[in-house]
Amino acid sequence: MMRKVMVLTLVLLMALAGSAMAEVVWSGEFKATGSSEGFKVFKDDYQLNATVTLSVKGTAKSETEIEGEEDEEPTTNLNWEFTGGINLGVDDEHKLAASLGKYQLSLYDQYFKAWVWGNGQELSDKATYFGMISAGKAAAKVRARMEVPVMDLATLTVDFDQKNSVKAFADGNIGDISLGLAFARDWNADPANNIVVGQAGYALPTGDMTVNLKGAVGVDIQKDLGLALGFGADAQVTETVKVEASVTNANDHWGGQGPVAKNTVVNGKVTYADAALQAIASAKLTVVKDGDNANEFSLSANYRMSDALAYDKLFDDKAWFTNTAPAFGATLKFANMKFGSVNVKASAPVVQDMVWLRANATFETKDKFGAGVDGYVKATDKLVLKPAASYAHEGKIIDLKLVSEYKIGLSDTLLTLTVQKVMADKGYKDSEGNNPAKELISATVKVPF
Numbered sequence: 001m002m003r004k005v006m007v008l009t010l011v012l013l014m015a016l017a018g019s020a021m022a023e024v025v026w027s028g029e030f031k032a033t034g035s036s037e038g039f040k041v042f043k044d045d046y047q048l049n050a051t052v053t054l055s056v057k058g059t060a061k062s063e064t065e066i067e068g069e070e071d072e073e074p075t076t077n078l079n080w081e082f083t084g085g086i087n088l089g090v091d092d093e094h095k096l097a098a099s100l101g102k103y104q105l106s107l108y109d110q111y112f113k114a115w116v117w118g119n120g121q122e123l124s125d126k127a128t129y130f131g132m133i134s135a136g137k138a139a140a141k142v143r144a145r146m147e148v149p150v151m152d153l154a155t156l157t158v159d160f161d162q163k164n165s166v167k168a169f170a171d172g173n174i175g176d177i178s179l180g181l182a183f184a185r186d187w188n189a190d191p192a193n194n195i196v197v198g199q200a201g202y203a204l205p206t207g208d209m210t211v212n213l214k215g216a217v218g219v220d221i222q223k224d225l226g227l228a229l230g231f232g233a234d235a236q237v238t239e240t241v242k243v244e245a246s247v248t249n250a251n252d253h254w255g256g257q258g259p260v261a262k263n264t265v266v267n268g269k270v271t272y273a274d275a276a277l278q279a280i281a282s283a284k285l286t287v288v289k290d291g292d293n294a295n296e297f298s299l300s301a302n303y304r305m306s307d308a309l310a311y312d313k314l315f316d317d318k319a320w321f322t323n324t325a326p327a328f329g330a331t332l333k334f335a336n337m338k339f340g341s342v343n344v345k346a347s348a349p350v351v352q353d354m355v356w357l358r359a360n361a362t363f364e365t366k367d368k369f370g371a372g373v374d375g376y377v378k379a380t381d382k383l384v385l386k387p388a389a390s391y392a393h394e395g396k397i398i399d400l401k402l403v404s405e406y407k408i409g410l411s412d413t414l415l416t417l418t419v420q421k422v423m424a425d426k427g428y429k430d431s432e433g434n435n436p437a438k439e440l441i442s443a444t445v446k447v448p449f
Helices: 002-016
Strands: 021-036 046-066 075-090 096-100 103-108 113-118 143-150 154-160 165-174 177-186 193-206 209-220 226-236 241-250 263-273 277-288 294-304 327-335 338-351 355-365 368-378 383-392 397-407 414-423 438-448
Touching: none
Parallel strands: none
Antiparallel strands: 021 046, 021 438, 046 075, 075 096, 075 103, 103 113, 113 143, 143 154, 154 165, 165 177, 177 193, 193 209, 209 226, 226 241, 241 263, 263 277, 277 294, 294 327, 327 338, 338 355, 355 368, 368 383, 383 397, 397 414, 414 438
C-alpha cells in the first residue's frame, strides 16, 4: 500500500510541476488529542492520538490571446480550466491512506460549455418547477454536464449521472413568458423510467406589484401514465410583505421527483420583514388518496435590535457571538390541528466586545422539553471561554461543558481544552441504545499548514 501511495503521489507531483499548471497549493492539518473519560487525573485511563492530512491541489487553464481591431486592446479567451488533487491522510491507527480529492474540468467552446466534476465538488443546481426533474449541484463520484445555446431562442442542458441516468433541460423565452421542457431517463429501474415535464412562467404586472406565476405538468411514460401537476404564485405585496402559494398533485402512477404519488399538497406562506422584525406564517395541507390527510402550520418571529447580523444568522453557531445588540426568536408549530412544539431563543452581548450569552428552550409534551444556555467570553485576544449547560427532561439529562480556546503565539492555531460532565437516569437509553452519561477531559491542538 505504501508503495502504491508513493507512486501515485510522485506521478501527481510530476504532473502538477508541468508547465501547464498555473498554481500548485499544498495544505494540510496536524491534530493531536489527549483525552480521559473520567475526572480522576493520573488514575483513570487516558489516550493520546495524532492524525495528519495532506492535500495537494493543482489548477491549470488554457487561454488564447485574440488581437483587437485597430486602437483596441487584445482580449483573452478562456478555453478550459481544471482544478483537482489528491488527499493523503494518517488515521487513528497511523495507517496511510490516499484518495482523489474534489475535481472539476470546465470546457468553454464557441458553441457549447461542458463540465466534468466529482468527489464532493459542486457546480450548480438545475431543476424544473416543483422539482419534478432535478439535477443537484453536488457530485458524489463523477458527473458530467453540457450546455448548448440554440441561437437566441433557448439553452439546452444535458446532465449525466455516473450510471444509466440522464436529464435534459430546454429553457427559453417568448416575450415575457419563460418556457421549459425537460426529460429524464433512468434505465436502472425496471421498467426504465421516462419522465417528461413542461413548464411556463410569467411575471404578471398588477398595478404597483408583480405577481410571479408558474406552472408545470409532468408525465411518467409507462403502461399506466403517471401524471403530476404544479401551480404556484408569489408576490412582493409591499416592501415588507411577501406572499407565496402553491399546489401540487400526482396520481397513483407518478414515479418522478417532487410531488408524491397520490398526494395533493397545498402550501401557503406570508413573510413580513423590516429592519427590526421578521415574521413568517406558513401552512401546508396534504390530501392523500385513500389515506390519512395531514396539515402543518407554523408561525415564527425574530426581533433584532441591530442589523449587524442577517435574520438567519442571529442564533447561528458561527455568528451569534458577533452580534452587537440583543436578539429574540420564537417558533410555534402545529400538526394535524394539534400542538406540535414551541421554541424560544435569545442572545445578547453582556459586556461589549467581551461577553455574549445565548439561551433556548423547547417544549413538545409534558415529558419532552428542555432548555440550554451557553456563553462566549473573549477573556483576552488569545483566550476564549465557551461555557454551556443544558437540560433535557426525557432521560433527566444534564450536560455541563466548558471549552477554552487559546491562540498559540501570534497565529490562529488553537490549543483547545474541553471539560464535560453529562448526567442521566441510569436506566435511560438513547436512540442508539446507549446511556449518554459520561465524563471527559481532553486537550487538542490543530496546526493547519
